[in-house]
Amino acid sequence: MGFCTSNNKAEYEAVLFNIGLALSIQASHLDIWSDSQLVVNQVQSDDESRDVRMMRFTGKNYCAWEFQFKLFVKGKELWGHIDGSNLGPRDAKALSKWEIEDARVMTWILRLVEPHLVLNLRPYKTIAAMWNYLHMVYNQDNSARRFQLEYAMANFTQGSLSIEEYFSGFQTLWIDYSDIVFANVLATTLFVVQAVHVTNKRDQFLMKLRPNFEIARSNMMNRHPVPSLDACSSELMREE
Structure with missing residues (x-):
């Protein structure tokens, strides 16, 4: 050997x-x-x-x-x-x-x-x-990885993926991205930043669905309050 x-x-x-x-x-x-x-x-x-x-x-x-x-x-x-x-x-x-x-x-x-x-x-x-x-x-330093993730998130859409596949890929990108962003946020403001991210994350998920989900997307975004990301994905899976 x-x-x-x-x-x-x-x-x-x-x-x-x-x-x-x-x-x-x-x-x-x-x-x-x-x-x-x-x-x-x-x-x-x-x-x-x-x-x-x-x-x-x-x-x-x-x-x-x-x-x-x-x-x-x-x-x-x-x-x-x-x-x-x-x-x-x-x-x-x-x-x-x-x-x-x-x-x-x-x-x-x-x-x-x-x-x-x-x-x-x-x-x-x-x-x-x-x-x-x-x-x-x-393993990349945070600045390079953040740029890579932002680029990937901007170009990630449902395309031909099922709702489950799209949700899984979307979650993977956002979890990595959130870890990098939250690492540099002061503890006193972390809750506010996390709340903004939750809303932004859900909205991006809905906006990048295929056109045939337009009715379901509009229905969810016009509710008060708008459902959580998990609730939206669950409803879309049932509809699919």
């Missing part, structure tokens, strides 16, 4: 490599055989990541993807592998288990990134190194 590692870790690295290769060529099926029961059990347990509807990382949605992935890994009690609070132990048996857990999180990332990004992650041997690479390359 070109670096010091345990047998189980070496086998798991081979699994990671083949998964990454299969993803990079968009293979529809992959058979992997191993004589390590520990590795087999670990790979099979990784199917639990599929039980959660995880967002794919495209290279342009780092903030939203990072937030979701971080919560998922914390829920599995493995975040210490990423933030450095759970370093590899010296005991050989404990180290073998730690290395498998570390590679397990790496597998989750490989499954969630777009195929063209997979091979860029191949040089990294720990999840901490892989995570730091992604953060360094794709």
Whole structure:
């Protein structure tokens, strides 16, 4: 393998490599055989990541993807592998288990990134190194990210999307944008700014619906008070 590692870790690295290769060529099926029961059990347990509807990382949605992935890994009690609070132990048996857990999180990332990004992650041997690479390359400073989000929000419309798909994409953009804006607002004025954002957010959502929702949109915007964004989206889904 070109670096010091345990047998189980070496086998798991081979699994990671083949998964990454299969993803990079968009293979529809992959058979992997191993004589390590520990590795087999670990790979099979990784199917639990599929039980959660995880967002794919495209290279342009780092903030939203990072937030979701971080919560998922914390829920599995493995975040210490990423933030450095759970370093590899010296005991050989404990180290073998730690290395498998570390590679397990790496597998989750490989499954969630777009195929063209997979091979860029191949040089990294720990999840901490892989995570730091992604953060360094794709995390943007607030001013650049705010400009990017404002541009994306200005051009985001329902188009051919269903109401559910449109609402989900709209929410993702606004959550990222709000996090950046609210971070620079004084606590004494935060409530006012948040209230303005709630109104602006709802109005933009309604104004960018397809023309065939014109009657429903006009009806909702002329009510007193105007329904919340969640109420509007729920009503539109029923009508759709």
